[in-house]
Amino acid sequence: xxxxxxxxxxxxxxxxxxxxxxxxxxxxxxxxxxxxxxxxxxxxxxxxxxxxxxxxxxxxxxxxxxxxxxxxxxxxxxxxxxxxxxxxxxxxxx
Amino acid sequence: xxxxxxxxxxxxxxxxxxxxxxxxxxxxxxxxxxxxxxxxxxxxxxxxxxxxxxxxxxxxxxxxxxxxxxxxxxxxxxxxxxxxxxxxxxxxxxxxxxxxxxxxxxxxxxxxxxxxxxxxxxxxxxxxxxxxxxxxxxxxxxxxxxxxxxxxxxxxxxxxxxxxxxxxxxxxxxxxxxxxxxxxxxxxxxxxxxxxxxxxxxxxxxxxxxxxxxxxxxxxxxxxxxxxxxxxxxxxxxxxxxxxxxxxxxxxxxxxxxxxxxxxxxxxxxxxxxxxxxxxxxxxxxxxxxxxxxxxxxxxxxxxxxxxxxxxxxxxxxxxxxxxxxxxxxxxxxxxxxxxxxxxxxxxxxxxxxxxxxxxxxxxxxxxxxxxxxxxxxxxxxxxxxxxxxxxxxxxxxxxxxxxxxxxxxxxxxxxxxxxxxxxxxxxxxxxxx
Numbered sequence: 027x028x029x030x031x032x033x034x035x036x037x038x039x040x041x042x043x044x045x046x047x048x049x050x051x052x053x054x055x056x057x058x059x060x061x062x063x064x065x066x067x068x069x070x071x072x073x074x075x076x077x078x079x080x081x082x083x084x085x086x087x088x089x090x091x092x093x094x095x096x097x098x099x100x101x102x103x104x105x106x107x108x109x110x111x112x113x114x115x116x117x118x119x120x
Numbered sequence: 121x122x123x124x125x126x127x128x129x130x131x132x133x134x135x136x137x138x139x140x141x142x143x144x145x146x147x148x149x150x151x152x153x154x155x156x157x158x159x160x161x162x163x164x165x166x167x168x169x170x171x172x173x174x175x176x177x178x179x180x181x182x183x184x185x186x187x188x189x190x191x192x193x194x195x196x197x198x199x200x201x202x203x204x205x206x207x208x209x210x211x212x213x214x215x216x217x218x219x220x221x222x223x224x225x226x227x228x229x230x231x232x233x234x235x236x237x238x239x240x241x242x243x244x245x246x247x248x249x250x251x252x253x254x255x256x257x258x259x260x261x262x263x264x265x266x267x268x269x270x271x272x273x274x275x276x277x278x279x280x281x282x283x284x285x286x287x288x289x290x291x292x293x294x295x296x297x298x299x300x301x302x303x304x305x306x307x308x309x310x311x312x313x314x315x316x317x318x319x320x321x322x323x324x325x326x327x328x329x330x331x332x333x334x335x336x337x338x339x340x341x342x343x344x345x346x347x348x349x350x351x352x353x354x355x356x357x358x359x360x361x362x363x364x365x366x367x368x369x370x371x372x373x374x375x376x377x378x379x380x381x382x383x384x385x386x387x388x389x390x391x392x393x394x395x396x397x398x399x400x401x402x403x404x405x406x407x408x409x410x411x412x413x414x415x416x417x418x419x420x421x422x423x424x425x426x427x428x429x430x431x432x433x434x435x436x437x438x439x440x441x442x443x444x445x446x447x448x449x450x451x452x453x454x455x456x457x458x459x460x461x462x463x464x465x466x467x468x469x470x471x472x473x474x475x476x477x478x479x480x481x482x483x484x485x486x487x488x489x490x491x492x493x494x495x496x497x498x499x500x501x502x503x504x505x506x507x508x509x510x511x512x513x514x515x516x517x518x519x520x521x522x523x524x525x526x527x528x529x530x531x532x533x534x535x536x537x538x539x540x541x542x543x544x545x546x547x548x549x550x551x552x553x554x
Contacts, residue, residue, distance in 0.1 A: 031547060037479070039542075043550040054506040055553040057479015059342055061285060070245055071289045098241035098264055 033116040034058035035077060049074060049083075049106035049117065059119045060106045070097035072106040079115030132315035137198040140317060142366055143299045143358055145177040145276070149184070149199035150362075151192035154313045163335055165328070168313035171196075171220055172362045174303055175203055176296055178273025181210035184235070185294055185303045186362055190223030197224070197231070206231040211271060213238045213278065215305035216291045217246045221362055226251065237262035238271060240282060243290035265292070267350060283307065283347035285340045293351065300357035306336060307347065308374045309361035320369035328364065329374070333381050338474050341382040348379055395539050396426045398443055401453030402433060402462045407487035407519050408453045414525040415451060415485060415514075418532025425536050432464045437471050444472065449481035449539050450507070454494040456486065461494035469501050481542070482507035483535050485514040485528070492517070508553050510538040 028045035032052060036059045041052050050072065053060045063071030070093045076083065080102050086094065090108045103120045133140055139147035154168035171188035173196060182204045188196040200206075209232040214222060217239070229235065229251075239247055241264045253260050265271075267282040281293040286307050294303040310332040314322035337344055352375060359367040359374060367374050399416055403409035409431065416429045428447075430440070444450055452468070454461040482502030484495045495513035502509050514531045516524045541548065 040547045041550055041553070042547050047550065052550065052553070054478050055508040056548065059478075061289070063289065068245075069289075070242065073242075093245070096244045098244070098266075 030082065030111050031114045032111050033078075033114075034060075035116055035118045043111055045112050047111050049104075049109050049111065052111075053106055053117075058117075060117075061119070062107060065107045067093060067105055067108045070094070070099075070105065073097055073099060073103050073120040074106040074109070074117045075100070075120040076102045076104055076109075077116040077118060079113060082111065082113030082115045084110040084112060131321065133317045133321065134315045136195070137202060139175065139199045139203045142174075142318075142360065142368065143296075143301050146296065146299060146301055146360075147175045147177075147199075147203050148317065148360075148366065149173050149175050149196060149203070151188045151195040151199075152313050152315065153189070153192065156311075156313075159311050163311060163332070165311035165313075169311040169363050170313050170317075172309075172360065172364075172366070173221070174360055175200065176273060176276055176278070177204065177208075178276035180272065180274030182208040183211035183213060183271075183273055183276075183278060184209055184228065184232075185213045185360075186215055186221045186305070187212075187224035187228055189220045193224035193227055197227070207234070209235045211236060211238060211273070211278070213294050213303070214243065214247070215240075215294055215303060216288060216362065217243055217250055218288060218306075219250075221305075222250055235261075238265050238278075238280070238294075240264065240280070240284070240290050240292035241266050242284055243292075246288075246290050270297075281347070281350045283343070283350065285343040286347055287336045287340060293347070295354060300355045302351065302354060302356055302359045302371075304351075304359050304361045306362055307344075308359050308367060308378065309363035310365075312364040314365065317366055318369070319365040319367045322365050325365055329377070330381070332363070333378065335474055337378070338381070339476055341476065344378060344382040348375060348382070351375060394424055394426050395448045396428070396446070397449040397451065397535060397539060398440075398447045399427065399429045399451040399453070400432050400440065400465075400468065401430075401486075402455065402464050403431070403453070403487075404455050404457070405487075405519075407516065408455050408485070410520055410525065411485055411487060411514070411516060411528045412451075412453045414520075414528035415453075415532035415535070418529030419536040421533060422536030422540060425539060427532075427536075432468065437468055440468060441471050441475060444477075444480075445475040447480065448542070449483070449535060450502075451483040451485065451535060452498050452502075453484070454486045454498060456488040456492050456494040459491050459493050461486075461498050465494075465498060466501075469498070469505070472505055477505050477507050479542075480507050481535065481538055482509045483511050483513065483531075484509075485516075485531065487516045487518060487520065489518060508538075510552050511535050 063069035
């Protein structure tokens with residue numbers, strides 16, 4: 027199975043994950059500072075800034091785009107409960 | 121319950137139908153709720169609370185900062201009417217959208233339809249959920265603001281500070297530049313009702329201030345520290361929170377106290393390089409206790425790890441919660457009685473919502489007579505609390521043999537290595553997270 031590395035820069039920790047893993051599945055267990063609300067892409071609480079490897083996450087869905095817009099997301103912000111890791115990337119709480 | 125409002129204190133500052141000027145052109149227009157004894161199910165209060173809102177008058181109109189709980193809307197509107205007309209209100213700032221501060225908002229918007237709402241960048245979805253705007257009524261008139269954004273009232277300037285997660289994602293603070301007043305929302309607030317209203321006039325509320333912090337802000341210490349970086353450089357004459365006394369006398373004391381409370385867990389660390397594991401157990405016949413001792417002995421072999429062992433039967437929950445907050449890992453041992461872990465274990469696990477558990481390691485163990493469900497149930501709860509459970513739980517049937525005690529020591533060593541493996545810089549495999 028393809029693997030990818032995700033780095034949580036706020037805690038300086040890197041995890042080697044199977045490609046397709048959502049950020050949410052990793053971040054709480056490793057102790058990163060991203061906070062979650064609904065966990066289903068609706069509330070926007072888990073907004074996360076992608077510092078490196080923006081193209082190594084799955085494309086945001088139409089619904090995620092809408093929530094990001096509503097929460098005044100800046101470029102390269104994603105919802106950690108939605109974004110799946112496809113390749114190496116580095117993230118921090120937005 | 122005594123109707124406390126029937127006999128207001130002789131030195132009352134907050135009087136029915138009257139606003140209170142707390143700085144030139146700045147009025148308290150909130151409401152008192154002296155008979156409240158439980159707030160939001162989780163908080164107790166010995167003398168009620170206040171829902172503070174404020175009015176700021178400038179040469180170019182009036183701003184209302186936050187509103188009150190719906191049941192107290194009449195008090196709020198009476199106080200507004202004592203100092204302003206609704207057609208003067210140009211700006212409504214919502215520092216926090218929880219219903220105790222937005223209950224009177226729909227009616228205020230009806231009375232002052234020309235006013236524009238100012239909310240934080242993270243509050244849009246919440247505002248829409250709160251007001252449920254109908255499309256045929258046209259779009260809501262609101263603007264989202266972040267740190268450094270300003271809105272002018274002519275000779276007065278409101279500047280916004282983005283302070284999310286204190287204690288909801290939407291929270292912000294608003295600073296009145298010319299008067300040095302910080303409208304801080306729930307930050308620096310407390311559930312304490314006193315008609316004397318001002319911190320230098322009312323009773324001793326320090327316990328209420330710390331209690332509020334412990335239950336509302338404590339899970340968000342990192343965010344408190346981020347907010348303090350924005351607040352500390354401000355010239356400050358008054359902090360005006362949404363609950364409890366208005367802090368006009370030496371307001372910096374309260375900022376200092378927040379910094380102390382937010383850094384306590386780091387200062388409590390037993391050593392910069394040392395990691396810590398706390399083992400708690402309950403034992404009916406001594407078997408789980410013997411397991412705990414062996415696990416402790418195994419874990420202690422790991423250099424740089426401080427291991428503490430406690431019998432839950434001998435302590436109160438609260439100090440144990442403090443211990444867990446500053447620990448790297450937690451191991452819980454419980455026998456299985458009637459197919460469940462025992463109540464003190466659940467009491468402890470249900471008390472951990474006030475601390476940040478993200479990234480901590482958890483492990484469970486226990487002796488059992490004939491079913492043995494407790495260990496798996498504790499592990500499930502730990503995962504539910506966002507802890508990692510990297511080492512599968514250990515169960516022993518009835519009295520542990522020497523071989524089984526060896527397994528316990530190995531279990532302790534495994535937990536200790538999992539703690540050590542979390543060191544920064546090392547790439548962790550997903551499977552290790554458990």
